[in-house]
Amino acid sequence: MKRRKFFKLSTASLVGAGLAPSVVSAAGSTSVKTIADRSNDNWTHLGEGRSVTPNRQFSKHYDVAVLGGGAAGICAAVSAARLGSKVVLVQDRPVLGGNASSEMRVHLNGVNRLKTGLAERETGIIEEMLLLNRFDNPQESFPVWDHVLYDFVMREPNIELMLNTQAIEAIMDGDNIKSARCWQLTTEKEFLIHANYFIDCSGDGLLAATAGAKYRTGREGKKEFNETFAPDEPDGWQMGASLLMSSTDMGKPMPYRAPAWAIPFDAENAHKKRKFNAYHEGVWWIEIGSDDDIISDQEINRHKLMGHLHGLWDYIKNSGKFPESENLALTWVGSLPSRRESRRFIGDYIHSERDLTGYKHFDDAVAFGGWGIDEHNPGGMENIHMAPTIFHAHFEEVYQVPFRSLYSVNVPNLLFAGRNISQTHIALASSRIMATCALMGQAVGTAAHLCTQKKVNPRELGKKHINELQEQLMRDDVFIPKRPANDPKDLAKKAAEIVASSTKSGNAKLLTNGWSRDIDGKIHHWQSATLPADVQMEWVDSVKLSTIEIKCDTNVKRNIMMRKDSKNDDRFTNTVPEEMVKSLSVEARIKGRWKTLATNVENQKRLIRFTFDDINTTAIRVRVTETYGKPTVKLFEIRAYA
Numbered sequence: 001m002k003r004r005k006f007f008k009l010s011t012a013s014l015v016g017a018g019l020a021p022s023v024v025s026a027a028g029s030t031s032v033k034t035i036a037d038r039s040n041d042n043w044t045h046l047g048e049g050r051s052v053t054p055n056r057q058f059s060k061h062y063d064v065a066v067l068g069g070g071a072a073g074i075c076a077a078v079s080a081a082r083l084g085s086k087v088v089l090v091q092d093r094p095v096l097g098g099n100a101s102s103e104m105r106v107h108l109n110g111v112n113r114l115k116t117g118l119a120e121r122e123t124g125i126i127e128e129m130l131l132l133n134r135f136d137n138p139q140e141s142f143p144v145w146d147h148v149l150y151d152f153v154m155r156e157p158n159i160e161l162m163l164n165t166q167a168i169e170a171i172m173d174g175d176n177i178k179s180a181r182c183w184q185l186t187t188e189k190e191f192l193i194h195a196n197y198f199i200d201c202s203g204d205g206l207l208a209a210t211a212g213a214k215y216r217t218g219r220e221g222k223k224e225f226n227e228t229f230a231p232d233e234p235d236g237w238q239m240g241a242s243l244l245m246s247s248t249d250m251g252k253p254m255p256y257r258a259p260a261w262a263i264p265f266d267a268e269n270a271h272k273k274r275k276f277n278a279y280h281e282g283v284w285w286i287e288i289g290s291d292d293d294i295i296s297d298q299e300i301n302r303h304k305l306m307g308h309l310h311g312l313w314d315y316i317k318n319s320g321k322f323p324e325s326e327n328l329a330l331t332w333v334g335s336l337p338s339r340r341e342s343r344r345f346i347g348d349y350i351h352s353e354r355d356l357t358g359y360k361h362f363d364d365a366v367a368f369g370g371w372g373i374d375e376h377n378p379g380g381m382e383n384i385h386m387a388p389t390i391f392h393a394h395f396e397e398v399y400q401v402p403f404r405s406l407y408s409v410n411v412p413n414l415l416f417a418g419r420n421i422s423q424t425h426i427a428l429a430s431s432r433i434m435a436t437c438a439l440m441g442q443a444v445g446t447a448a449h450l451c452t453q454k455k456v457n458p459r460e461l462g463k464k465h466i467n468e469l470q471e472q473l474m475r476d477d478v479f480i481p482k483r484p485a486n487d488p489k490d491l492a493k494k495a496a497e498i499v500a501s502s503t504k505s506g507n508a509k510l511l512t513n514g515w516s517r518d519i520d521g522k523i524h525h526w527q528s529a530t531l532p533a534d535v536q537m538e539w540v541d542s543v544k545l546s547t548i549e550i551k552c553d554t555n556v557k558r559n560i561m562m563r564k565d566s567k568n569d570d571r572f573t574n575t576v577p578e579e580m581v582k583s584l585s586v587e588a589r590i591k592g593r594w595k596t597l598a599t600n601v602e603n604q605k606r607l608i609r610f611t612f613d614d615i616n617t618t619a620i621r622v623r624v625t626e627t628y629g630k631p632t633v634k635l636f637e638i639r640a641y642a
């Protein structure tokens, strides 16, 4: 059956089955009955002793609405909420994490390998989540990771989390989104969510699309952005969705029988790069793309992907080519295909290949990436004779993501983060990686808060207040390439002297130079020779302080994300980074006497923030007594605020 004919038929059958809004005609006019219209619902409520109509329609008001609870959405919601905005996070699944959740189990990667062979890890909120997981989920369980993320969001009093809730439609006020109509699957409730700013982090961007935000799908032709890796002519191809699986060695032979709908693996025609490395933890190239409407194709493709998954496992178990698989049995299989690509919304700037490979400097840079340009074979399993991916380019250093690619060109109060941002297909082939998406999320969450505060739209914020946005992000431990922090409110910068009790490498004076990591071959840290170790800051005149912020080492050159195969080597750790500070205190010299202001003996973060009642002082001292393993301590930054 032709694809488009199928779409028409399937819409008709949905309406017939009562799953879509029904159209009611009355004397020449047509009105659409909403899902929450319960006028036909006659509930005999024995407890109340009468017939009632259940109320299932609610309105709620927030400063910022975030749609989609993947890595980007969580970071957007948390950043806006921590700064003081009232936020709702709407997620259509029962768990947070998007493709990294237990429902899909994709590794949450970032810049985990540049050409140097080293990572250049993301810091800020995404790192905080991954560190929390190292403390609370040492067993590296994906279902527990779901709960770690839930806990992470629950810690924010300014966030209301709505799980199992899908944003289905934007309601407009002129060009702006006034509210998001949402449907909660578990309660039959319809919510009208009103907010000043909407951040679409849902990957597919249904809300943004129904708001009329401009978007495109498919591959740009070479000429449009002068992209070397793009096809000669534009076409409709989008990278595919995948189903993953896991198996366990059961200690005895485990026979496997494929279901009747399994699609046999075509080993004869399969490209030699369709490799079976670590197949016991899934084969990522069980993937199907689309040259048309990948969203609409999802259920057809899910069935096919399930068929391919079982066909491939049948090949592994029963072809005789993998005798070592004899004791393996499937212990987890995905049922919800994870997506790589669908809508890409248009912003004031479209990020493209040359920006990445040329390491273009943007005055409005707010995030970075550096995963290689990893373009998958368009047809996936239906193009089995082709290699599953072409790694077009690996990067020497990280590239920048501009703020102008993170808000809509034509819907003024709409921002986005994740794989759906304003970029070409080739740029997405790198930037879709989840920790990169998370950095974009923190950027737009922070931006939406500043927009609320200043009553401006994102475009105006970018034009008039980009410095403030970047400074806030860096204060909150986001690294912006080639852009040192220089926060005028940071009183540490005004200190006359910074001295350390001992120094193994770097210099205590580097702690206020605005760089929060060693980068581009330059050292920006101070490392003690022993522990305990002190750093002391002196001011000529007394300063009023209530906050001290410290950025410690977590080794951003080594990956900390959870993996199905739990790696622990030079590139990956499966424990809390041993460099991280565990125990420290802050003291101040007040009227000639040292007084302890705050102590933390169980630090779990890279950005350590101490707040205390106002003091007037001429000196502070940071005393580190313990790390999670290293015998010395390395710090990158100390800030002081009134």
Ligand SMILES: Cc1cc2nc3c(=O)[nH]c(=O)nc-3n(C[C@H](O)[C@H](O)[C@H](O)COP(=O)(O)OP(=O)(O)OC[C@H]3O[C@@H](n4cnc5c(N)ncnc54)[C@H](O)[C@@H]3O)c2cc1C
Binding pocket: 067, 068, 069, 070, 071, 072, 073, 090, 091, 092, 093, 097, 098, 099, 100, 106, 107, 108, 109, 110, 165, 166, 167, 168, 201, 202, 203, 204, 205, 206, 207, 240, 241, 242, 243, 284, 338, 339, 340, 417, 418, 419, 420, 432, 433, 434, 435, 437
């Ligand atoms: C098999 C596979 C392997 C991959 N490998 C890697 C890898 O190794 N490392 C890596 O980092 N990335 C990898 N990627 C890419 C990465 O997973 C995606 O690009 C990334 O998840 C995009 O992040 P996001 O936050 O934009 O969207 P998502 O992670 O998809 O999160 C969006 C969330 O929004 C929800 N949502 C959608 N629509 C709505 C709505 N209307 N209302 C409310 N909620 C909604 C979705 O259910 C989802 O939970 C892989 C992708 C696939 C498919």
